[in-house]
Amino acid sequence: MINDKMFELGNSASIIRELFEYGKKRKKIIGDENVFDYSIGNPSNPAPEIVNETLTKLLKEKSSIELHGYTSAQGDYEVRTAITNYLNKTYGCAESGDLIYLTVGAAAALTILLHAILTTGDEVIVFAPYFPEYKVFIEQAGGKVVVVNCEVPSFQIDFCALRKSITKNTKAIIIDSPNNPTGVVLTNETITLLAKVLNEKEKEFHHPIYLISDEPYRELIYDDTKYPFVTNFYDNTIVCYSFSKSLSLAGERIGYILVGSKAVDAKRLYTAVCGAGRALGYVCAPAIFQYMLPACLGHTADLSVYQKNRDMLYQELTKIGYEVVYPNGAFYLFVKALEEDDLSFSKRAQAYELLLVPSKSFGFSGYVRISYCVNPKMIENSLKAFRALYDSYNKR
Amino acid sequence: MINDKMFELGNSASIIRELFEYGKKRKKIIGDENVFDYSIGNPSNPAPEIVNETLTKLLKEKSSIELHGYTSAQGDYEVRTAITNYLNKTYGCAESGDLIYLTVGAAAALTILLHAILTTGDEVIVFAPYFPEYKVFIEQAGGKVVVVNCEVPSFQIDFCALRKSITKNTKAIIIDSPNNPTGVVLTNETITLLAKVLNEKEKEFHHPIYLISDEPYRELIYDDTKYPFVTNFYDNTIVCYSFSKSLSLAGERIGYILVGSKAVDAKRLYTAVCGAGRALGYVCAPAIFQYMLPACLGHTADLSVYQKNRDMLYQELTKIGYEVVYPNGAFYLFVKALEEDDLSFSKRAQAYELLLVPSKSFGFSGYVRISYCVNPKMIENSLKAFRALYDSYNKR
Numbered sequence: 102m103i104n105d106k107m108f109e110l111g112n113s114a115s116i117i118r119e120l121f122e123y124g125k126k127r128k129k130i131i132g133d134e135n136v137f138d139y140s141i142g143n144p145s146n147p148a149p150e151i152v153n154e155t156l157t158k159l160l161k162e163k164s165s166i167e168l169h170g171y172t173s174a175q176g177d178y179e180v181r182t183a184i185t186n187y188l189n190k191t192y193g194c195a196e197s198g199d200l201i202y203l204t205v206g207a208a209a210a211l212t213i214l215l216h217a218i219l220t221t222g223d224e225v226i227v228f229a230p231y232f233p234e235y236k237v238f239i240e241q242a243g244g245k246v247v248v249v250n251c252e253v254p255s256f257q258i259d260f261c262a263l264r265k266s267i268t269k270n271t272k273a274i275i276i277d278s279p280n281n282p283t284g285v286v287l288t289n290e291t292i293t294l295l296a297k298v299l300n301e302k303e304k305e306f307h308h309p310i311y312l313i314s315d316e317p318y319r320e321l322i323y324d325d326t327k328y329p330f331v332t333n334f335y336d337n338t339i340v341c342y343s344f345s346k347s348l349s350l351a352g353e354r355i356g357y358i359l360v361g362s363k364a365v366d367a368k369r370l371y372t373a374v375c376g377a378g379r380a381l382g383y384v385c386a387p388a389i390f391q392y393m394l395p396a397c398l399g400h401t402a403d404l405s406v407y408q409k410n411r412d413m414l415y416q417e418l419t420k421i422g423y424e425v426v427y428p429n430g431a432f433y434l435f436v437k438a439l440e441e442d443d444l445s446f447s448k449r450a451q452a453y454e455l456l457l458v459p460s461k462s463f464g465f466s467g468y469v470r471i472s473y474c475v476n477p478k479m480i481e482n483s484l485k486a487f488r489a490l491y492d493s494y495n496k497r
Numbered sequence: 498m499i500n501d502k503m504f505e506l507g508n509s510a511s512i513i514r515e516l517f518e519y520g521k522k523r524k525k526i527i528g529d530e531n532v533f534d535y536s537i538g539n540p541s542n543p544a545p546e547i548v549n550e551t552l553t554k555l556l557k558e559k560s561s562i563e564l565h566g567y568t569s570a571q572g573d574y575e576v577r578t579a580i581t582n583y584l585n586k587t588y589g590c591a592e593s594g595d596l597i598y599l600t601v602g603a604a605a606a607l608t609i610l611l612h613a614i615l616t617t618g619d620e621v622i623v624f625a626p627y628f629p630e631y632k633v634f635i636e637q638a639g640g641k642v643v644v645v646n647c648e649v650p651s652f653q654i655d656f657c658a659l660r661k662s663i664t665k666n667t668k669a670i671i672i673d674s675p676n677n678p679t680g681v682v683l684t685n686e687t688i689t690l691l692a693k694v695l696n697e698k699e700k701e702f703h704h705p706i707y708l709i710s711d712e713p714y715r716e717l718i719y720d721d722t723k724y725p726f727v728t729n730f731y732d733n734t735i736v737c738y739s740f741s742k743s744l745s746l747a748g749e750r751i752g753y754i755l756v757g758s759k760a761v762d763a764k765r766l767y768t769a770v771c772g773a774g775r776a777l778g779y780v781c782a783p784a785i786f787q788y789m790l791p792a793c794l795g796h797t798a799d800l801s802v803y804q805k806n807r808d809m810l811y812q813e814l815t816k817i818g819y820e821v822v823y824p825n826g827a828f829y830l831f832v833k834a835l836e837e838d839d840l841s842f843s844k845r846a847q848a849y850e851l852l853l854v855p856s857k858s859f860g861f862s863g864y865v866r867i868s869y870c871v872n873p874k875m876i877e878n879s880l881k882a883f884r885a886l887y888d889s890y891n892k893r
Contacts, residue, residue: 102614102668102704102705102761102762103613103614103762103765103766103769104612104613104614104615104616104769104772104773105616106772106776107612107613107769107770107772107773107776108765108768108769108772109772110771110772110773110775110776111767111768111769111770111771111772111773111774111775112768112772143566143567144562144566145562146562147560147561147562148561148565152561152565153556153557153561156552156556157553157556157557160549160552160553160556161549161553164543165543165544165548165549165745166540166541166542166543166745168748169544169548169745169746169747169748169749170539170540170745170747170748171539171747171748172748205601205750205779205780205783206778206780208778208779208780209778209779209780210778211778212777212778213778216500216503217499217500217503217504218498218499218500219500220500220501234775237775237776238776238778241776241777272498308498309498349561349562349565349566350565351565351566351567352564352565352566352567352568352781352783352784352785353565353783353784353785354601354780354781354782354783365498366498366499369499369504370499371507372504372507372508373499373500373503373504373507374503374507375506375507376500376502376503376504376505376506376507376508377500377503377506377507378507379506379507379630379633380502380503380506380633380634380637381608381637381777381778382602382604382605382606382607382608382609382634382777383601383604383605384601384602384604384605384750385748385750386750387601387748387749387750387783387786388748388749389748389749390783
């Protein structure tokens with residue numbers, strides 16, 4: 102007498118969540134410091150001080166009715182304009198506050214957007230390894246997931262495979278750079294070529310193919326990598342963004358959908374976004390977090406902490422002998438499993454108290470994901486375990 | 498190339514929203530004080546002080562990572578337990594924190610719940626006049642809306658009509674007490690009889706019929722009216738609640754779904770709620786507003802302001818000659834239009850600068866809704882216009 106599909110979704114804990122729960126139990130038995138939990142992507146850095154300062158100021162200075170009352174469904178217009186001003190200045194794009202729709206985080210942004218553009222049977226291409234909830238969100242909106250594997254070992258786009266997968270039913274393509282789970286940032290060249298391929302295919306099939314750029318890790322980028330802002334490369338781009346990682350606010354749920362100003366029928370598309378937000382019960386994004394944004398744009402949590410973790414882990418694991426994908430962004434390391442079956446490898450790692458997420462969770466074989474948004478001390482302490490795990494394979 | 502249904506939803510401004518926008522424009526022309534805007538239900542009272550005090554304290558004292566990080570999808574367990582402890586103490590029920598799911602407000606609660614229980618073709622009964630978004634939410638979840646008119650002039654349930662409308666396809670019934678738009682509180686007797694009818698129909702059709710109690714106005718209740726908490730009357734009850742009105746936090750989006758502890762397969766139903774939240778991109782309710790709740794349970798904005806407004810308007814309008822439904826709760830007055838067509842009546846009221854929402858917006862004919870969450874001064878100033886409007890009909 103309930104919706105079985107929803108029951109199944111509620112009942113199927115992800116492998117990541119299972120590992121995390123196992124870790125919690127295990128820590129109680131052998132002590133926190135003896136479990137090396139690399140399972141979860143929860144920011145380990147405090148929010149930059151300006152966040153709490155601005156929130157405190159708003160609470161003190163703005164009238165309660167104004168501060169806590171409804172905003173328009175799309176979000177406060179001044180806030181939306183501040184965001185596009187910031188984007189235009191930072192990335193040299195020409196976006197408009199009229200085409201920003203504030204959301205309760207990136208998951209809401211994706212869900213609302215997919216409902217706005219998809220009709221039953223439309224295909225959406227994702228690049229494996231991919232964030233597992235993409236499948237849930239696409240299917241809930243009536244779409245069909247088409248998986249295209251990345252090029253190995255660069256984890257950029259495999260254009261040969263992509264070209265073959267675009268059909269007349271392809272409505273959208275999702276990219277996620279810096280990537281979860283690989284940490285790879287798509288290069289300028291990749292985005293340029295992607296735009297070229299999509300333009301060709303749009304002409305071939307006589308309809309727009311939307312490029313959905315899911316960018317929760319946009320600011321988590323290292324080594325002076327320059328971020329190619331996608332609306333500058335391809336007209337039919339829609340950005341889904343969240344402040345969860347950049348401002349370490351994952352629990353507060355604030356993000357946005359930006360319809361590129363050059364997208365075909367951008368205003369019509371934006372109206373459909375508003376309609377989808379309404380249909381799904383999203384009334385507005387939390388007001389105080391909207392009003393906080395203008396003062397915090399361009400600020401981030403202390404990224405050097407993540408970069409140091411990355412450097413230490415990358416160097417040490419490579420030194421031991423692991424094959425590690427070099428990541429320019431996010432807080433994930435993608436490491437080749439030492440046997441074909443990544444589930445079995447992850448299982449064996451558990452014997453060394455290492456909690457590594459098998460890449461099967463991301464629709465890809467043969468790797469594990471390491472979330473390095475952790476205490477640096479834990480990394481140091483875990484190196485012995487990584488060594489022992491490696492040796493256990495070479496002794497075989 | 499977009500979803501037309503979503504475009505239509507985004508494009509069809511509600512009559513309420515249109516009136517509100519008209520009012521904004523009109524105020525610019527003839528001055529704020531000369532437009533009597535009774536269109537919108539935005540709390541006109543500040544949040545109780547404890548809200549900002551608690552938020553400020555959390556910002557100061559709780560570690561940033563704990564405060565702003567992800568909570569579990571269902572919400573922080575201690576917060577959920579605090580809520581059921583409060584409910585159990587206040588209403589003498591026996592609910593469990595294990596069956597609370599925190600949401601970004603009541604609209605999200607309804608949407609998630611409807612997705613959790615409905616499968617295509619299921620019928621959901623609503624009582625007209627009804628909150629217009631019910632139709633949007635029910636249809637988005639695959640359900641079919643069945644409208645049963647209230648008994649006039651009490652605006653309690655018309656049980657004869659209800660009995661006839663329950664079929665083997667009836668999955669749920671939504672009640673909304675205190676009611677938007679009438680302000681009427683369903684009595685103990687009504688809820689008792691409703692439970693009896695539903696129990697009979699459950700037996701007849703051999704499946705549960707869920708009673709969804711949408712309670713955003715639960716605490717906005719006057720004249721020592723005692724609120725009949727619905728899980729005490731009927732087992733298969735699910736409560737959707739929001740702190741938007743009680744704490745004047747409409748823009749911050751915090752509320753919950755409570756699955757009644759005696760509901761059939763309550764745990765299974767709750768799991769489906771979790772699944773629906775996941776499918777719709779609701780990751781968790783804003784963390785700081787979750788943590789704020791335990792200190793604020795049982796507090797409300799100053800309700801005496803609303804009650805005074807109600808008293809003044811009810812007395813004065815009745816004195817002029819209007820037929821007004823006596824409301825025990827919420828901040829709405831339902832007034833009989835002076836001609837059959839409420840749209841035409843609302844239009845004529847505009848000539849007197851009175852913005853009254855025609856009851857057609859709520860699936861009901863012949864009335865207008867007055868939102869009295871306004872400055873008392875505006876009410877006083879508007880009485881002349883109400884008189885002139887009335888006279889204009891009697892001179893005809």
